[in-house]
Amino acid sequence: MASDEETPGPRFQPASDQSLLVYFGERISLDAHRQVLRLLRLLEQRPIGGVINVHPAYCSLLVVFDALRMEHHELEAVLRRYILEAADAPIPEPREVEVPVCYGGEFGPDLEEVAAWHGLTPAQAIECHSAATYTVYFLGFVPGFAYLGEVSPELVTPRLPAPRRRVPAGSVGIAGSQTGVYPVATPGGWRLLGRTPSRMFRLDRTPMSLLAIGDQVRFTPISRDRFAQLERA
Amino acid sequence: MSVIRVLAPGLFTTVQDLGRPGFGSLGVSASGAADPIALRLGNRLVGNPEGAAALEMTLLGGTFEFPEGAVIALGGSDFGAALGNAQVLPWLSLDVSPGQTLTLGPTRSGARCYLCVRGGIAVKPFLGSASTHLLSGLGGVEGRPLRKGDVLETGGIPGAAFRKRALVAEAQERLVPRKRLRVTRGPQYDAFAEVSRHAFYAHIYRVAEESNRMGLRLEGPPLLAESSGEMITEGVSLGAVQVPPGGRPIILFVEQQTTGGYPKIANVIAADLPSLGQLRPRDEVQFEPVTIDEARAVLAEQERWLASLELMEP
Numbered sequence: 001m002a003s004d005e006e007t008p009g010p011r012f013q014p015a016s017d018q019s020l021l022v023y024f025g026e027r028i029s030l031d032a033h034r035q036v037l038r039l040l041r042l043l044e045q046r047p048i049g050g051v052i053n054v055h056p057a058y059c060s061l062l063v064v065f066d067a068l069r070m071e072h073h074e075l076e077a078v079l080r081r082y083i084l085e086a087a088d089a090p091i092p093e094p095r096e097v098e099v100p101v102c103y104g105g106e107f108g109p110d111l112e113e114v115a116a117w118h119g120l121t122p123a124q125a126i127e128c129h130s131a132a133t134y135t136v137y138f139l140g141f142v143p144g145f146a147y148l149g150e151v152s153p154e155l156v157t158p159r160l161p162a163p164r165r166r167v168p169a170g171s172v173g174i175a176g177s178q179t180g181v182y183p184v185a186t187p188g189g190w191r192l193l194g195r196t197p198s199r200m201f202r203l204d205r206t207p208m209s210l211l212a213i214g215d216q217v218r219f220t221p222i223s224r225d226r227f228a229q230l231e232r233a
Numbered sequence: 234m235s236v237i238r239v240l241a242p243g244l245f246t247t248v249q250d251l252g253r254p255g256f257g258s259l260g261v262s263a264s265g266a267a268d269p270i271a272l273r274l275g276n277r278l279v280g281n282p283e284g285a286a287a288l289e290m291t292l293l294g295g296t297f298e299f300p301e302g303a304v305i306a307l308g309g310s311d312f313g314a315a316l317g318n319a320q321v322l323p324w325l326s327l328d329v330s331p332g333q334t335l336t337l338g339p340t341r342s343g344a345r346c347y348l349c350v351r352g353g354i355a356v357k358p359f360l361g362s363a364s365t366h367l368l369s370g371l372g373g374v375e376g377r378p379l380r381k382g383d384v385l386e387t388g389g390i391p392g393a394a395f396r397k398r399a400l401v402a403e404a405q406e407r408l409v410p411r412k413r414l415r416v417t418r419g420p421q422y423d424a425f426a427e428v429s430r431h432a433f434y435a436h437i438y439r440v441a442e443e444s445n446r447m448g449l450r451l452e453g454p455p456l457l458a459e460s461s462g463e464m465i466t467e468g469v470s471l472g473a474v475q476v477p478p479g480g481r482p483i484i485l486f487v488e489q490q491t492t493g494g495y496p497k498i499a500n501v502i503a504a505d506l507p508s509l510g511q512l513r514p515r516d517e518v519q520f521e522p523v524t525i526d527e528a529r530a531v532l533a534e535q536e537r538w539l540a541s542l543e544l545m546e547p
Contacts, residue, residue: 072525
């Protein structure tokens with residue numbers, strides 16, 4: 001099969017003596033995302049014996065395996081077959097998920113600075129963040145943390161120079177062209193615009209994570225009162 | 234089923250087993266014992282499956298009462314344990330009489346000691362594992378370290394009466410954790426300046442105080458990547474040596490984040506990961522490059538040794 005610049009073949013790179021990285025290109029794109037998603041789905045449907053774990057990301061997949069059972073080149077050969085097969089697999093219609101957000105104030109301590117950075121009013125920044133539909137590129141970092149893209153160029157802002165020691169659960173932030181919600185309180189360097197009362201990850205729910213790879217997400221601005229209402233619900 | 238009463242929790246004591254690999258696509262890292270070899274052998278000493286849940290203590294052990302008695306073994310570092318007034322050494326199984334109290338103190342060697350109890354610690358599993366995942370507050374006892382007053386249940390083990398066991402002295406010698414950590418090249422090894430690659434292997438790095446189960450922070454010569462820009466976030470593996478912009482390396486450990494955006498210069502080999510679990514703040518380590526083939530051979534040899542290890546009568 002001929003390859004062109006638009007769809008380069010996958011690149012394989014050992015990450016450790018028991019893991020292999022598969023790269024689909026070297027930049028964030030929906031095309032690379034779909035390749036990651038297709039391979040992930042196939043690996044879930046037909047697990048490879050000896051593969052222990054899979055960490056998807058923007059344009060790569062880390063495959064962790066039992067080094068006593070297989071070598072990198074053996075895994076690579078199997079993954080190449082999977083990738084060829086996955087190339088034709090249809091991607092199911094994405095789910096649409098709405099995430100309510102109370103912007104600004106103590107919930108969004110960086111909103112004013114981000115707005116000012118881009119010469120916007122806070123209201124315009126909220127409008128900009130909540131107007132877009134975002135794709136869940138992958139879940140990573142901590143349980144239920146969805147990496148969403150892409151933020152409108154008008155709002156792209158670098159991380160904080162020094163991360164906060166504790167970002168409250170539910171905080172909605174941006175970092176570069178990414179946006180996301182902190183499912184649990186963790187240290188974090190993303191700039192915080194608001195907070196959602198939705199629980200992003202809970203054990204007593206199936207599925208546990210509110211968001212899944214491939215979902216389409218919209219943030220809906222809500223008032224402080226509505227936040228309190230939803231939080232109690 | 235019997236119980237263990239936590240009279241004092243120690244500095245940082247959690248329930249751990251061999252973790253929950255397989256949920257990386259949810260952002261859930263495997264967690265599990267920081268020194269899985271100590272856990273596996275401790276469990277064998279009390280006749281448990283190797284992956285049974287046990288208590289992982291850190292630097293300073295706790296005090297535990299056994300109202301109904303138990304068969305226990307300590308694996309890993311020597312925390313100066315005593316049962317009543319009698320000293321208890323690691324790596325042997327012993328009977329605890331009903332009402333007796335096991336007291337552990339500060340470590341005399343490495344960072345972690347495992348209290349393995351026949352039947353294992355019974356907690357509600359989260360994604361198939363009893364392991365505590367602190368950052369997300371999941372697994373173990375309410376996703377947190379033990380507190381004074383906690384009451385833990387132990388599981389039952391059917392079958393014949395248990396014969397006590399001990400680890401032979403030569404085996405204990407071999408289990409001394411390595412301070413010379415073998416590493417393979419990280420996926421961004423080539424992105425580091427020649428001088429940094431050299432410094433990484435040539436110098437001694439010291440484990441910083443703020444190290445934990447998520448990561449071991451190292452102090453030493455800063456390492457600089459040639460391309461300083463943020464890279465695209467990608468999956469990161471256990472034992473990865475990632476280097477944030479300040480140049481101070483961090484070894485990603487059992488409660489690691491599943492993805493990250495910093496370049497990785499190296500990765501600790503699988504066979505040496507248990508040694509990471511015994512590193513204390515201020516311990517000094519040095520990195521030794523090996524090939525992936527060498528790493529695999531070392532791991533295979535280690536597993537052969539563990540499988541062939543015979544436990545003797547104490």
